[in-house]
Amino acid sequence: MTIEDNLREVRDRIANAALRAGRKPEDVTLVAVSKTKPVEAVLAALAAGQTVFGENRVQEAETKFPALRAAHRFSLHLIGGLQTNKAREAVRIGDVIETLDRPRLADAIAAAMDKEGRRPSLLIEVNTGAEAQKSGVPRDDADAFIADCKARFGAGLKGLMCIPPHDEDPRPHFTWLADRAARHGLGVVSMGMSADYEIAIECGATLVRVGTAIFGGRG
Numbered sequence: 001m002t003i004e005d006n007l008r009e010v011r012d013r014i015a016n017a018a019l020r021a022g023r024k025p026e027d028v029t030l031v032a033v034s035k036t037k038p039v040e041a042v043l044a045a046l047a048a049g050q051t052v053f054g055e056n057r058v059q060e061a062e063t064k065f066p067a068l069r070a071a072h073r074f075s076l077h078l079i080g081g082l083q084t085n086k087a088r089e090a091v092r093i094g095d096v097i098e099t100l101d102r103p104r105l106a107d108a109i110a111a112a113m114d115k116e117g118r119r120p121s122l123l124i125e126v127n128t129g130a131e132a133q134k135s136g137v138p139r140d141d142a143d144a145f146i147a148d149c150k151a152r153f154g155a156g157l158k159g160l161m162c163i164p165p166h167d168e169d170p171r172p173h174f175t176w177l178a179d180r181a182a183r184h185g186l187g188v189v190s191m192g193m194s195a196d197y198e199i200a201i202e203c204g205a206t207l208v209r210v211g212t213a214i215f216g217g218r219g
Ligand SMILES: *Cc1c(COP(=O)(O)O)cnc(C)c1O
Pocket: 033, 035, 056, 079, 080, 163, 192, 193, 194, 195, 209, 210, 211, 212, 213
């Protein structure tokens, strides 16, 4: 299976999951997660019509994506936990930062936006499973943090993102996130990966982040 074949299958599955849920396929955007994969893999996906990509590490994204901008149109989502000292690079190269999760990072991103004159869209990551090793604002703090970020970033704050715990049914996490986004009038809900993106779509995902099913395993 080539990257092109994989993309076709994932897109079909997305469309079918959306239709099963009574939703429009075009309301779900596929973020192709190319972390650890070479730029050739990104080029293959671009050739197959993929235009939205996700990377975990700012440093890795910097080595692959900025050079592609001259010849290709795409949008780059930064989906990994972000250190404040990487905020400036993230703002410089990202189109969407999906992992805003604490006030100090909001400060750093706001300062970086002023310095760079560039305003990537923002999603707030929620640690729905309260996992110590994961980034994300705790559920209990989410409402207040969302309100703060709305006041600060206005329409630049687009939505919410989560990564449910590996060993749990993701549905309650997905449902909680979609409901929380709706309550705050936020249109973007980023959830679902290779193992569970169809379930996420049933639960209301508007962005699914899929790596392995497109690019193969990461070894
Ligand atoms: C790696 C990663 C993905 C993609 O995971 P796959 O299981 O390979 O589809 C999605 N979201 C985040 C935040 C990731 O780090």
